[in-house]
Amino acid sequence: MYLSGHRRAMGPTKPCSDMHGRQICVNLVAPTSISAYRRPRLVTRAQVDKADDHAVAVIGRHKPTYKNANFPTDGEGRTYHLGTKEGEVAPRILSVGSVSRALLLSKLLDPPTPGRPLFQRTSSRGFLTITGRYDGEPVSIVSTHMGQPNMDFVVRENRAIVRGQMAIVRLGTCGAVQRPAKLGDLLIAAHGSIAIRRNPDYWTLMDGRESLLRASNSPTRNGTANGTTTTNGNSGAATYGGFSGPKPYMTSLPVPANPQLAALLAAEAAQVVGPDRVVEGLNASADSFYSSQGRTGSDFDDRNEGLLADLVAAHPDLVSLEMETFQLLDLARCSKGSIKAIGMCVALAERYSNAFLEYHKLEELEISGGNAALRALAHVSLDGPSEAEAETLKEREVQYVWN
Structure with missing residues (x-):
């Protein structure tokens, strides 16, 4: 049965x-x-x-059917990772890291329509989307989780199902890199963000150089006995340039934040927590929590002992270090003007002093930052759908959860 x-x-x-x-x-x-x-x-x-x-x-297997390998959506038009469809996500999005933070900040939202609950949907990949209203404007809160690939899912898949211009504010946690940033401050990436990537070629070439040196030190090599030449007659030092090539970590040039949204967010944050607790500057997004953020240990050969000092020397306005904002700003820059974006983080750690915020203080800061971010989102100006998009929407009779 x-x-x-x-x-x-x-x-x-x-x-x-x-x-x-x-x-x-x-x-x-x-x-x-x-x-x-x-x-x-x-x-x-x-x-x-x-x-x-x-x-x-x-x-057994219980999966939706997807037909487009280039950009998968199911039969309802739901996206592959976030699981939402057109009409469920507002043009104004607050991106947060964890599901618990999304649920906490959803208490700041009004119902999308009177008498109805907030819209909530959790995808099979664990992304939670909550849609309601803030100051009368439809707003969605999306749990983005950690890392640049997850931010890529959130930006691209929401862009695919939202019509008209969008605004996205990231509210996360970060490490304060240098003063004046300190524990509990709200750090805004008003100067944009750089990316830090561990460069595997460094270790590959290091291994290759060591193999070459071992081979060149054999008793006879290409007619020589002194171990100073390779099989093609070039010296090992010359071939690898004394190993002065790739560095173990690569940093990008800064990508900008949206200046209008950055100014709004800074003003709102100053009203909520006070101007002395808001710091604007450059952000850095790393591809890992450990090596690319300069956290050291003995288990791995990371070659990152001087990474933070090098970053500060190269970027005197660097204030925050995390893992997502760069991807958000980079995609907004490449969105053909359709996305305004900014990142703001609670300083959870001081990397320069090694101090860490007591977690019982975090919730109050999350709510303060959430209020500032939602206010900025509600007040930023956005262009609506184009005439062609508006006609298409009429034909499809899209049902919006806030109508």
Whole structure:
């Protein structure tokens, strides 16, 4: 009674109990057209029969159908990673790192329409989208998680389902790189952001150089006995230039933030926490939490002991170090004018003193920063859909959760 018509049992049904003491029967199932030695990888789905409190776990594939490999959406038009579709996400977006922060800041929103709850959707990849209103304007809060690839998902997939110009503010946590930035301050990337990337070519060439030196020190090499030439007659030092080539870490040139949104955010933040707790400057986004942010340890050969000092020397206006803002600003720059973006972070750590903020103070700062970010989003001017987009929307009869 637990197998649908297009499935057949792959093995015996075995009774067991769950954590509540309910009996569970596990059936292994697969499409009848697939032979036993070509069955797909299995994932688990549980079904509970409330009538007799009997649970059945059915193992099989349960995925939407996607047709466009270039930009996958399902039959409802939902995006691949965020799982939202047109009409569920507002043009004004607050990007936060964690789901818990998204839920916390959603308390600042009004319902999208009177008498209805906030719109919420969590995708299969764990991205949470919440849509409501702030100061009367439709706003969405999206949990972005960590790292530049996740920010790439958020920006690109929301851009695909939102019509008209967009504004995105990132509210995260960061390390304060140098004074005047200090614990608990709101650090705004008004000067834009650079990117820091660990350069694997450094270690590859280092390994190659060491192999070459070992080979060149063999008793005879290309007719010589002094180990100073390679097989092509060039010296090892000359071939690698004494290994003065790639550095272990690469930094990009700065990408700008939107000046209008940056000014609005700075003004709103100063009203919420006071001007002495707001610092504007340059941000740096690293491709890792550890090596590319100058965190040292003995387990790995990271060659990053002087990284922070080098960054400060090269960028005197650098104030914050995190992992997402660069990708946001870079995509906004390349959006053909369709996205205004800025990043702001709570200084959770002082990298110059090694101090860390007490976590019981973080929630109050998140709410303060969230209010400032939402105010800036509500007040920034945005261009609406073009005439062609407006006509297309009429034809498709898109349903917006805030209408």
